Amino acid sequence: MSLEDKLALVTGSGRGIGKAIALKLASQGCDIVVNFFRRREAAEETAEEVREKGVKAELIRANVGDPNKVNEMFDTIRDRFGYLDILINNAASGVGRPIMELDVKAWDWTMDINAKAYLLCAQRAAPLMENRGGGRIVGISSLGSSFVLPTYAVVGVSKAAVEALTRYLAIEFAPKNIAVNAAAASAVETEALKFYIKEGMIQDTRQPTPVGRMVVPEDVANVVAFLCSDEAHMVRGQTIVVDGGTSIAPFVF
Numbered sequence: 211m212s213l214e215d216k217l218a219l220v221t222g223s224g225r226g227i228g229k230a231i232a233l234k235l236a237s238q239g240c241d242i243v244v245n246f247f248r249r250r251e252a253a254e255e256t257a258e259e260v261r262e263k264g265v266k267a268e269l270i271r272a273n274v275g276d277p278n279k280v281n282e283m284f285d286t287i288r289d290r291f292g293y294l295d296i297l298i299n300n301a302a303s304g305v306g307r308p309i310m311e312l313d314v315k316a317w318d319w320t321m322d323i324n325a326k327a328y329l330l331c332a333q334r335a336a337p338l339m340e341n342r343g344g345g346r347i348v349g350i351s352s353l354g355s356s357f358v359l360p361t362y363a364v365v366g367v368s369k370a371a372v373e374a375l376t377r378y379l380a381i382e383f384a385p386k387n388i389a390v391n392a393a394a395a396s397a398v399e400t401e402a403l404k405f406y407i408k409e410g411m412i413q414d415t416r417q418p419t420p421v422g423r424m425v426v427p428e429d430v431a432n433v434v435a436f437l438c439s440d441e442a443h444m445v446r447g448q449t450i451v452v453d454g455g456t457s458i459a460p461f462v463f
Protein backbone atom coordinates (compact mmCIF):
# COMPACT_ATOMS: atom_id res chain seq x y z
CA MET A 211 0.00 0.00 0.00
CA SER A 212 1.43 3.38 -0.92
CA LEU A 213 0.37 6.76 0.38
CA GLU A 214 3.12 8.55 -1.52
CA ASP A 215 2.64 12.32 -1.82
CA LYS A 216 -0.43 12.25 0.41
CA LEU A 217 -0.81 14.54 3.43
CA ALA A 218 -2.33 13.33 6.71
CA LEU A 219 -3.32 15.25 9.82
CA VAL A 220 -3.17 13.00 12.89
CA THR A 221 -4.61 14.78 15.91
CA GLY A 222 -2.80 14.06 19.17
CA SER A 223 0.10 12.34 17.45
CA GLY A 224 2.90 13.34 19.81
CA ARG A 225 2.59 10.08 21.69
CA GLY A 226 0.62 6.89 22.18
CA ILE A 227 -1.62 5.48 19.45
CA GLY A 228 -1.54 8.74 17.45
CA LYS A 229 2.24 8.52 17.22
CA ALA A 230 2.06 4.91 15.99
CA ILE A 231 -0.48 5.98 13.34
CA ALA A 232 1.71 8.90 12.23
CA LEU A 233 4.75 6.62 11.87
CA LYS A 234 2.78 3.93 10.03
CA LEU A 235 1.36 6.39 7.48
CA ALA A 236 4.80 8.02 7.12
CA SER A 237 6.34 4.62 6.41
CA GLN A 238 3.98 4.40 3.44
CA GLY A 239 5.21 7.70 2.03
CA CYS A 240 2.64 10.06 3.57
CA ASP A 241 3.58 13.55 4.79
CA ILE A 242 2.29 14.15 8.31
CA VAL A 243 0.88 17.08 10.24
CA VAL A 244 1.65 16.24 13.88
CA ASN A 245 -0.91 17.92 16.11
CA PHE A 246 -0.25 18.18 19.85
CA PHE A 247 -1.59 20.11 22.81
CA ARG A 248 0.61 20.05 25.93
CA ARG A 249 3.66 17.90 25.18
CA ARG A 250 5.73 19.77 22.61
CA GLU A 251 8.87 17.73 23.22
CA ALA A 252 7.11 14.44 22.52
CA ALA A 253 5.56 15.91 19.36
CA GLU A 254 8.97 17.14 18.18
CA GLU A 255 10.32 13.62 18.65
CA THR A 256 7.44 12.18 16.61
CA ALA A 257 8.07 14.75 13.86
CA GLU A 258 11.76 13.83 13.82
CA GLU A 259 10.94 10.09 13.53
CA VAL A 260 8.49 10.89 10.72
CA ARG A 261 11.19 12.83 8.83
CA GLU A 262 13.61 9.92 9.26
CA LYS A 263 11.20 7.97 7.04
CA GLY A 264 11.91 10.41 4.22
CA VAL A 265 8.67 12.39 4.32
CA LYS A 266 7.68 15.85 5.56
CA ALA A 267 6.44 16.57 9.08
CA GLU A 268 4.74 19.79 10.15
CA LEU A 269 4.09 20.45 13.84
CA ILE A 270 0.91 22.29 14.87
CA ARG A 271 -0.01 23.02 18.46
CA ALA A 272 -3.79 23.20 18.92
CA ASN A 273 -6.25 22.27 21.62
CA VAL A 274 -8.81 20.50 19.45
CA GLY A 275 -11.43 21.11 22.15
CA ASP A 276 -11.32 24.81 21.26
CA PRO A 277 -13.12 25.60 17.96
CA ASN A 278 -10.94 28.69 17.39
CA LYS A 279 -7.77 26.61 17.69
CA VAL A 280 -9.19 24.00 15.29
CA ASN A 281 -9.83 26.78 12.80
CA GLU A 282 -6.31 28.17 13.24
CA MET A 283 -4.84 24.69 12.70
CA PHE A 284 -6.76 24.24 9.45
CA ASP A 285 -5.90 27.78 8.32
CA THR A 286 -2.23 26.83 8.75
CA ILE A 287 -2.70 23.61 6.76
CA ARG A 288 -4.57 25.51 4.02
CA ASP A 289 -1.91 28.24 3.81
CA ARG A 290 1.06 25.87 4.03
CA PHE A 291 -0.19 23.03 1.78
CA GLY A 292 -3.57 23.99 0.27
CA TYR A 293 -4.86 20.42 0.55
CA LEU A 294 -5.31 17.45 2.89
CA ASP A 295 -5.78 13.77 1.98
CA ILE A 296 -6.25 12.06 5.33
CA LEU A 297 -7.67 13.11 8.70
CA ILE A 298 -7.21 10.85 11.71
CA ASN A 299 -9.32 12.00 14.64
CA ASN A 300 -7.23 10.47 17.43
CA ALA A 301 -6.77 13.12 20.16
CA ALA A 302 -8.82 12.36 23.24
CA SER A 303 -9.15 13.27 26.87
CA GLY A 304 -11.73 12.55 29.51
CA VAL A 305 -12.94 12.83 33.05
CA GLY A 306 -13.31 9.55 34.89
CA ARG A 307 -16.13 9.82 37.42
CA PRO A 308 -19.28 7.98 38.44
CA ILE A 309 -22.45 9.46 36.90
CA MET A 310 -23.55 11.31 40.07
CA GLU A 311 -20.22 13.14 40.19
CA LEU A 312 -20.23 14.25 36.57
CA ASP A 313 -20.72 17.99 36.26
CA VAL A 314 -21.25 20.18 33.22
CA LYS A 315 -17.55 21.08 33.05
CA ALA A 316 -16.50 17.41 32.94
CA TRP A 317 -19.12 16.62 30.32
CA ASP A 318 -18.21 19.58 28.10
CA TRP A 319 -14.46 19.02 28.42
CA THR A 320 -14.73 15.40 27.33
CA MET A 321 -17.34 15.88 24.63
CA ASP A 322 -15.58 18.95 23.18
CA ILE A 323 -12.22 17.19 22.75
CA ASN A 324 -13.46 13.72 21.79
CA ALA A 325 -16.63 14.38 19.79
CA LYS A 326 -17.14 18.04 18.83
CA ALA A 327 -13.57 18.28 17.52
CA TYR A 328 -14.27 15.35 15.19
CA LEU A 329 -17.17 17.26 13.60
CA LEU A 330 -15.22 20.53 13.36
CA CYS A 331 -12.10 18.88 11.92
CA ALA A 332 -14.16 16.92 9.38
CA GLN A 333 -15.97 20.11 8.29
CA ARG A 334 -12.68 21.93 7.72
CA ALA A 335 -10.95 18.90 6.19
CA ALA A 336 -13.63 18.20 3.56
CA PRO A 337 -12.95 21.20 1.25
CA LEU A 338 -9.18 20.59 1.47
CA MET A 339 -9.82 16.96 0.43
CA GLU A 340 -12.14 17.98 -2.37
CA ASN A 341 -9.21 19.98 -3.79
CA ARG A 342 -7.56 16.58 -4.24
CA GLY A 343 -10.59 14.75 -5.61
CA GLY A 344 -11.34 12.96 -2.34
CA GLY A 345 -9.85 11.72 0.91
CA ARG A 346 -10.04 9.48 3.95
CA ILE A 347 -11.21 10.17 7.51
CA VAL A 348 -10.74 7.74 10.40
CA GLY A 349 -12.14 8.29 13.90
CA ILE A 350 -10.54 6.52 16.86
CA SER A 351 -13.00 4.96 19.27
CA SER A 352 -12.89 2.48 22.13
CA LEU A 353 -14.86 -0.51 23.34
CA GLY A 354 -16.34 1.81 25.99
CA SER A 355 -18.68 3.10 23.27
CA SER A 356 -20.69 -0.12 23.55
CA PHE A 357 -19.59 -1.70 26.85
CA VAL A 358 -19.98 -0.22 30.32
CA LEU A 359 -16.72 0.42 32.17
CA PRO A 360 -16.60 1.86 35.70
CA THR A 361 -16.48 5.70 35.74
CA TYR A 362 -16.10 5.75 31.93
CA ALA A 363 -19.62 7.12 31.24
CA VAL A 364 -18.82 10.44 29.62
CA VAL A 365 -15.85 9.05 27.66
CA GLY A 366 -17.99 6.11 26.54
CA VAL A 367 -20.74 8.48 25.39
CA SER A 368 -18.18 10.61 23.53
CA LYS A 369 -16.91 7.49 21.75
CA ALA A 370 -20.46 6.43 20.87
CA ALA A 371 -20.79 9.91 19.31
CA VAL A 372 -17.58 9.31 17.35
CA GLU A 373 -19.01 6.09 15.93
CA ALA A 374 -22.41 7.61 15.11
CA LEU A 375 -20.81 10.67 13.52
CA THR A 376 -18.61 8.33 11.48
CA ARG A 377 -21.74 6.80 9.94
CA TYR A 378 -23.30 10.20 9.14
CA LEU A 379 -20.05 11.58 7.72
CA ALA A 380 -19.61 8.45 5.61
CA ILE A 381 -22.93 8.98 3.88
CA GLU A 382 -22.83 12.77 3.55
CA PHE A 383 -19.21 12.75 2.35
CA ALA A 384 -19.55 9.78 -0.04
CA PRO A 385 -20.45 12.06 -2.99
CA LYS A 386 -17.24 14.01 -2.25
CA ASN A 387 -15.27 10.76 -2.61
CA ILE A 388 -14.28 10.96 1.06
CA ALA A 389 -14.35 7.58 2.83
CA VAL A 390 -15.06 7.74 6.56
CA ASN A 391 -14.60 4.89 9.05
CA ALA A 392 -13.50 4.31 12.64
CA ALA A 393 -11.28 1.92 14.58
CA ALA A 394 -12.23 0.95 18.14
CA ALA A 395 -9.58 -0.56 20.37
CA SER A 396 -9.72 -2.46 23.63
CA ALA A 397 -7.10 -1.66 26.26
CA VAL A 398 -3.81 -0.56 24.68
CA GLU A 399 -0.82 0.07 26.91
CA THR A 400 -0.31 3.85 26.67
CA GLU A 401 -0.25 6.64 29.24
CA ALA A 402 -4.04 6.91 28.93
CA LEU A 403 -4.44 3.29 30.04
CA LYS A 404 -2.14 3.79 33.02
CA PHE A 405 -4.29 6.81 34.00
CA TYR A 406 -7.54 4.85 33.73
CA ILE A 407 -6.13 1.98 35.81
CA LYS A 408 -4.87 4.43 38.45
CA GLU A 409 -8.28 6.13 38.59
CA GLY A 410 -9.97 2.74 38.96
CA MET A 411 -11.89 3.24 35.72
CA ILE A 412 -10.80 -0.12 34.47
CA GLN A 413 -9.18 -3.12 36.08
CA ASP A 414 -5.58 -3.75 35.31
CA THR A 415 -6.30 -5.21 31.90
CA ARG A 416 -2.69 -5.83 31.03
CA GLN A 417 -3.57 -9.42 30.34
CA PRO A 418 -3.55 -11.29 27.09
CA THR A 419 -6.48 -11.20 24.69
CA PRO A 420 -7.64 -14.50 23.13
CA VAL A 421 -4.76 -13.92 20.72
CA GLY A 422 -2.32 -14.31 23.61
CA ARG A 423 -1.08 -10.75 24.04
CA MET A 424 -2.36 -7.22 24.58
CA VAL A 425 -3.27 -4.89 21.74
CA VAL A 426 -0.36 -2.53 21.01
CA PRO A 427 -0.55 0.92 19.32
CA GLU A 428 0.84 -0.57 16.09
CA ASP A 429 -2.16 -2.95 15.85
CA VAL A 430 -4.48 0.07 15.73
CA ALA A 431 -2.16 1.89 13.31
CA ASN A 432 -2.21 -1.09 10.90
CA VAL A 433 -6.02 -1.04 10.74
CA VAL A 434 -6.07 2.74 10.30
CA ALA A 435 -3.57 2.45 7.43
CA PHE A 436 -5.79 -0.16 5.77
CA LEU A 437 -8.82 2.14 6.11
CA CYS A 438 -6.75 4.88 4.40
CA SER A 439 -5.83 2.62 1.48
CA ASP A 440 -7.48 2.25 -1.92
CA GLU A 441 -8.20 -1.37 -0.99
CA ALA A 442 -10.73 -0.13 1.61
CA HIS A 443 -12.57 2.04 -0.95
CA MET A 444 -15.94 0.33 -0.44
CA VAL A 445 -15.74 0.20 3.37
CA ARG A 446 -17.88 3.11 4.60
CA GLY A 447 -19.14 4.19 8.01
CA GLN A 448 -17.81 1.10 9.78
CA THR A 449 -16.14 0.81 13.16
CA ILE A 450 -13.50 -1.90 13.02
CA VAL A 451 -12.86 -3.45 16.43
CA VAL A 452 -9.21 -4.08 17.29
CA ASP A 453 -9.30 -6.17 20.46
CA GLY A 454 -7.80 -9.57 19.73
CA GLY A 455 -11.29 -11.05 20.05
CA THR A 456 -11.83 -10.00 23.68
CA SER A 457 -15.29 -8.48 23.16
CA ILE A 458 -16.73 -11.57 21.51
CA ALA A 459 -15.51 -13.82 24.32
CA PRO A 460 -16.52 -11.85 27.44
CA PHE A 461 -17.03 -14.97 29.58
CA VAL A 462 -13.65 -16.38 28.68
CA PHE A 463 -11.49 -13.25 29.00
Ligand SMILES: NC(=O)c1ccc[n+]([C@@H]2O[C@H](COP(=O)([O-])OP(=O)(O)OC[C@H]3O[C@@H](n4cnc5c(N)ncnc54)[C@H](OP(=O)(O)O)[C@@H]3O)[C@@H](O)[C@H]2O)c1
Nearest residue numbers: 222226227246247248249273274301302352397398400402
Ligand atom coordinates in the same frame (compact mmCIF):
# COMPACT_ATOMS: atom_id res chain seq x y z
N1 LIG B 1 -5.02 3.49 25.40
C1 LIG B 1 -6.12 2.77 25.32
O1 LIG B 1 -6.29 1.77 26.04
C2 LIG B 1 -7.15 3.10 24.30
C3 LIG B 1 -8.16 2.16 24.04
C4 LIG B 1 -9.13 2.45 23.10
C5 LIG B 1 -9.12 3.65 22.43
N2 LIG B 1 -8.14 4.56 22.70
C6 LIG B 1 -8.20 5.82 21.95
O2 LIG B 1 -7.01 5.99 21.21
C7 LIG B 1 -6.73 7.39 21.08
C8 LIG B 1 -5.33 7.66 21.59
O3 LIG B 1 -5.25 7.24 22.91
P1 LIG B 1 -3.87 7.07 23.67
O4 LIG B 1 -4.03 5.93 24.58
O5 LIG B 1 -2.74 7.07 22.70
O6 LIG B 1 -3.86 8.41 24.51
P2 LIG B 1 -2.67 9.16 25.25
O7 LIG B 1 -1.48 8.29 25.37
O8 LIG B 1 -3.26 9.73 26.49
O9 LIG B 1 -2.38 10.36 24.24
C9 LIG B 1 -3.37 11.30 24.04
C10 LIG B 1 -2.95 12.16 22.88
O10 LIG B 1 -4.00 13.09 22.62
C11 LIG B 1 -3.48 14.40 22.68
N3 LIG B 1 -4.46 15.31 23.21
C12 LIG B 1 -5.16 15.23 24.38
N4 LIG B 1 -5.98 16.28 24.51
C13 LIG B 1 -5.81 17.05 23.41
C14 LIG B 1 -6.38 18.26 22.95
N5 LIG B 1 -7.30 18.91 23.68
N6 LIG B 1 -5.96 18.77 21.76
C15 LIG B 1 -5.04 18.13 21.00
N7 LIG B 1 -4.46 16.97 21.39
C16 LIG B 1 -4.85 16.44 22.57
C17 LIG B 1 -2.26 14.33 23.54
O11 LIG B 1 -1.40 15.41 23.19
P3 LIG B 1 -0.40 16.12 24.26
O12 LIG B 1 0.42 15.00 24.83
O13 LIG B 1 0.41 17.08 23.46
O14 LIG B 1 -1.26 16.82 25.27
C18 LIG B 1 -1.70 12.95 23.17
O15 LIG B 1 -0.92 13.03 22.01
C19 LIG B 1 -7.81 8.11 21.85
O16 LIG B 1 -8.85 8.49 20.99
C20 LIG B 1 -8.29 7.05 22.82
O17 LIG B 1 -9.60 7.29 23.27
C21 LIG B 1 -7.16 4.33 23.61
